[in-house]
Amino acid sequence: MSEKELGKKWDRCLADGAIKFGTGLGLGIVFSVLFFKRHTWPISLCSGAGLGMAFSNCQNDLRSSYLLHRSQKVGLCNKTHSN
Amino acid sequence: MAARILPVVKLATKVTIAGGALYIAYDSGLLGSSEQGSEALNRAKAAIPPAVEEWMKYFGLETPLPTMPKVEFSPVQAWNSGVRRSISSLSEAPTKATQYTNQGLQYLKDLTK
Numbered sequence: 001m002s003e004k005e006l007g008k009k010w011d012r013c014l015a016d017g018a019i020k021f022g023t024g025l026g027l028g029i030v031f032s033v034l035f036f037k038r039h040t041w042p043i044s045l046c047s048g049a050g051l052g053m054a055f056s057n058c059q060n061d062l063r064s065s066y067l068l069h070r071s072q073k074v075g076l077c078n079k080t081h082s083n
Numbered sequence: 084m085a086a087r088i089l090p091v092v093k094l095a096t097k098v099t100i101a102g103g104a105l106y107i108a109y110d111s112g113l114l115g116s117s118e119q120g121s122e123a124l125n126r127a128k129a130a131i132p133p134a135v136e137e138w139m140k141y142f143g144l145e146t147p148l149p150t151m152p153k154v155e156f157s158p159v160q161a162w163n164s165g166v167r168r169s170i171s172s173l174s175e176a177p178t179k180a181t182q183y184t185n186q187g188l189q190y191l192k193d194l195t196k
Binding site: 012013015016019020023026027030031034035053054057058061 | 101108114116117120
């Protein structure tokens with residue numbers, strides 16, 4: 001992974017985190033007002049869940065260059081079975 | 084009869100609104116991967132100026148909105164230059180410290196002469 005690519009991945013991570021936090025906040029407010037009598041906990045739950053989704057995406061994105069992708073695995077299988 | 088149906092109708096309306104909000108969030112890719120999220124952000128950025136213009140026209144304010152002044156400040160550049168400067172000053176600190184102490188000692192020696 002080149003430096004430039006890594007920088008872009010981090011940019012995407014931060015933007016994604018902001019978007020998901022905002023979405024979680026909005027949905028949390030909607031749910032809190034509609035169903036939970038304007039308590040605070042749905043808001044914090046949903047925004048926390050949004051941050052968690054962003055973290056998971058970021059983790060997968062940064063790890064993806066070290067994983068074997070499916071086409072490479074199929075190639076390995078063919079190689080071992082052809083003997 | 085109506086008094087019994089009303090709570091059901093209220094609940095149904097609430098569920099519809101909540102479900103609609105959730106569906107909109109899912110459909111616009113806000114809950115998907117990071118690429119979808121940045122795509123949605125770009126679409127939103129592109130859609131804001133025409134929407135703002137339409138709202139201005141609706142309210143009858145035909146005056147052109149003061150355009151955001153093109154600030155030449157880039158937070159990324161500022162941060163990077165700040166990091167570089169602080170690390171370089173840290174790396175030069177021991178040399179500079181010995182230099183200054185030597186100068187101070189020399190000055191004191193000159194005083195006592």
